[in-house]
Amino acid sequence: xxxxxxxxxxxxxxxxxxxxxxxxxxxxxxxxxxxxxxxxxxxxxxxxxxxxxxxxxxxxxxxxxxxxxxxxxxxxxxxxxxxxxxxxxxxxxxxxxxxxxxxxxxxxxxxxxxxxxxxxxxxxxxxxxxxxxxxxxxxxxxxxxxxxxxxxxxxxxxxxxxxxxxxxxxxxxxxxxxxxxxxxxxxxxxxxxxxxxxxxxxxxxxxxxxxxxxxxxxxxxxxxxxxxxxxxxxxxxxxxxxxxxxxxxxxxxxxxxxxxxxxxxxxxxxxxxxxxxxxxxxxxxxxxxxxxxxxxxxxxxxxxxxxxxxxxxxxxxxxxxxxxxxxxxxxxxxxxxxxxxxxxxxxxxxxxxxxxxxxxxxxxxxxxxxxxxxxxxxxxxxxxxxxxxxxxxxxxxxxxxxxxxxxxxxxxxxxxxxxxxxxxxxxxxxx
Ligand SMILES: [Zn+2]
Numbered sequence: 281x282x283x284x285x286x287x288x289x290x291x292x293x294x295x296x297x298x299x300x301x302x303x304x305x306x307x308x309x310x311x312x313x314x315x316x317x318x319x320x321x322x323x324x325x326x327x328x329x330x331x332x333x334x335x336x337x338x339x340x341x342x343x344x345x346x347x348x349x350x351x352x353x354x355x356x357x358x359x360x361x362x363x364x365x366x367x368x369x370x371x372x373x374x375x376x377x378x379x380x381x382x383x384x385x386x387x388x389x390x391x392x393x394x395x396x397x398x399x400x401x402x403x404x405x406x407x408x409x410x411x412x413x414x415x416x417x418x419x420x421x422x423x424x425x426x427x428x429x430x431x432x433x434x435x436x437x438x439x440x441x442x443x444x445x446x447x448x449x450x451x452x453x454x455x456x457x458x459x460x461x462x463x464x465x466x467x468x469x470x471x472x473x474x475x476x477x478x479x480x481x482x483x484x485x486x487x488x489x490x491x492x493x494x495x496x497x498x499x500x501x502x503x504x505x506x507x508x509x510x511x512x513x514x515x516x517x518x519x520x521x522x523x524x525x526x527x528x529x530x531x532x533x534x535x536x537x538x539x540x541x542x543x544x545x546x547x548x549x550x551x552x553x554x555x556x557x558x559x560x561x562x563x564x565x566x567x568x569x570x571x572x573x574x575x576x577x578x579x580x581x582x583x584x585x586x587x588x589x590x591x592x593x594x595x596x597x598x599x600x601x602x603x604x605x606x607x608x609x610x611x612x613x614x615x616x617x618x619x620x621x622x623x624x625x626x627x628x629x630x631x632x633x634x635x636x637x638x639x640x641x642x643x644x645x646x647x648x649x650x651x652x653x654x655x656x657x658x659x660x661x662x663x664x665x666x667x668x669x670x671x672x673x674x675x676x677x678x679x680x681x682x683x684x685x686x687x688x689x690x691x692x693x694x695x696x697x698x699x700x701x702x703x704x705x706x707x708x709x710x711x
Contacts, residue, residue, distance in 0.1 A: 287634055287704045293439070297703055298642065300438035301696045304431045308695055309414065309688070311335060312427035316407040316416035320389050323361050325453045328389035328423075332369045332451040335430050339437075341371035341449070348453065348464040355467070355664055357458035357496075357619040366453055368461045370469065373433070373447040380445035380707025381473035384667075385433075385698075386462065386657060387426035388455030391418035392680050399682045413677075413685040420676025420686040425478025426451060428674070428691060432698035436708065443706035448472055455657050457496070457617045462657035466665065474631035474705060475661045475669040478694055480676030485643075485690055486650035487635065488671035490544035490624040492551060493580030494655055495589045496617030498573060499524060499597060502610040505563075505570040514568030515608045518561045521572040523605045527596050528554050528576060535581065542582035544624045544651050551653040552579040579653065582622040590615060623659035629668035634701055639672065642696035647672050670701075 289297075314335075320328035333343035345367035350356045394404035394417045402408040407416035414424070429449065436442055448469060452461030479488065501521045506514030532554040534540070545551045554576060561572030580589045597613050600606055626632065627649070639647050661667040674690035677683075 287630070289700060289704045293441070293703065293708065294641070294700060296439040297435055297699045298696050300435035301431065301692070301699050303438065304435055304695070305692055307434070308427050308431040308691060311430055312414060312419065312424055312691065313407045315389070315423040315427060316419050317405055319405045320391050320418065321393050322390060322454070322457060323366070325366050325390050329367070329369045329451065332389060336369070336371035336449065339371070339430065339433055341373060343369050343371055346370055346465045346468050348460050350460055355463045355660060356460050358616045359460060360457055360616050368450065368452045368465050370451065370465055371449045373443060375442065375444045375446065375709055377709060378445055379709070380443065381705055382446040383443070383702060383705050384448045384450065384472040384475045385429040386450045386452065386475060386477045387422055387429065388453065388461070388657060389423070389426070389451050390453050390456050391421070392456050395682065401683050409688065412688050414688060414691065415683055415685045417684055420480040420674070420684050421679035422479050422673065424480065424676070424686040424691045425673045425694065428478055428695040429698050431695045432702055435695070435699045436703060437711045440711055441703065441708035442711045443702055444709040445706035446472070447702065447706060452657065459618070459620055459657050459660060463660050466660050471665055471667060475658070475667055476631065476635070476698065476701065477656055477658050477669065477671045478673035478698065479656045479671050480673045480679060480686065481648065481650055483675055483677050484648050485639070485645060485675050485693065486672060487632065487647040488625055488656060488658065489627055489649045489651050490582055491622060491652040491655045491659065492582070493586050493589070493620045493622035494618040495578045495580060495586050495593065496615065497576045497578065497593045498614045498616060499576065500571065500573045500612045502571050503569060504608050506568045508566050508568060511568060515606070517569045517572040517609065520606045520609045521559070521561065521574050523603050524597060524600045525556055525574065527600050531592065531596055535579070540581060544582050548651050548653060551651070552581050553653060554578050577618070580620070580622050582624055584622070586619045586621050590619065620655055621659060621663055623662050625658065625662060625669055625671065631668045631670045631705065634704060635670040635672050635697070638700040638704065639693070639697040642700055643693035645693070
């Protein structure tokens, strides 16, 4: 399917919008710097949310706080933290006269921890440009995308126009652990005709074609403590946890067998990943450890559900109980954080065709197709609302790693593409 003919832009207007984007280059970088300076890890998102409120105000839009209210609805994942003081912040543009289609621009302000800060070339929350790239935690994932849609909206105004349809902007929390911020905002506000989420591509500008689901499981092993001189009398909780982890390694290999991979992920090396992401355990080096807790992130291939993978996890743990190394150990499994379904994006949707076209027009390049072995908030809109979604974004490197970065030109290209897309999708009226 190609976009409807009414999605084409007057060439003079397109030129004016692109020129306006270019005149905002420094401002776009400044916005990204401001966002990266906010160390918005889980539970600490307030500085980035406040910054977003200021950004909306600068666009002449009134910020509105949307609380994350988690219900029994399976769209929500089990929370890790209370939500007080961490409300998502949105802004709504209303045209004088609605003529085009409504659009939702979405981005998450939460970032993953910086890890060992001494390994970073420059401090993770002090953004810096080196060799044409902007470095900092969250620079790529995904504060660049947010800076791009803020500037895209400003560019339309600077070109003398504004969207002739409602535009919602959602800055949300917890994309990295539950997706609950996105779900809460989606449920609280009117449905839009399309959603755009500028999540970063994997070292290239990319368009997400599919994404895996994810389940987070926490496994607590309680062994039998003993002095090491009576080592045999005890059950070592850390070693017992290792036995369980080994069983998940075998599970991971099974899940990546070619016959289990959905066609949307063909050609992707090892798309279903099981990550032993955290471990806490032991009390004293000369004591057999009493307790060990591990946090596992388990991927969900398209065609399977998060609930099925949850059952897999419980079964693997149940089977591990029979292992002699675990005799006498107590094992508890809890599910907090992601209980997220996998999703295939409709790449024939008009918003996707428009994204590709605007990206080409804005940059002269093209978006690579990206079946993602990680997830975005895009699934909510596809699976719950049936809304067409384009997840595409700039070239980012080392997201979740050390020296995360985004290409400066890529950031500007994304801004230009988003500005053209907004004008074409929503239509324009005089600002
Ligand atoms: Zn992201």
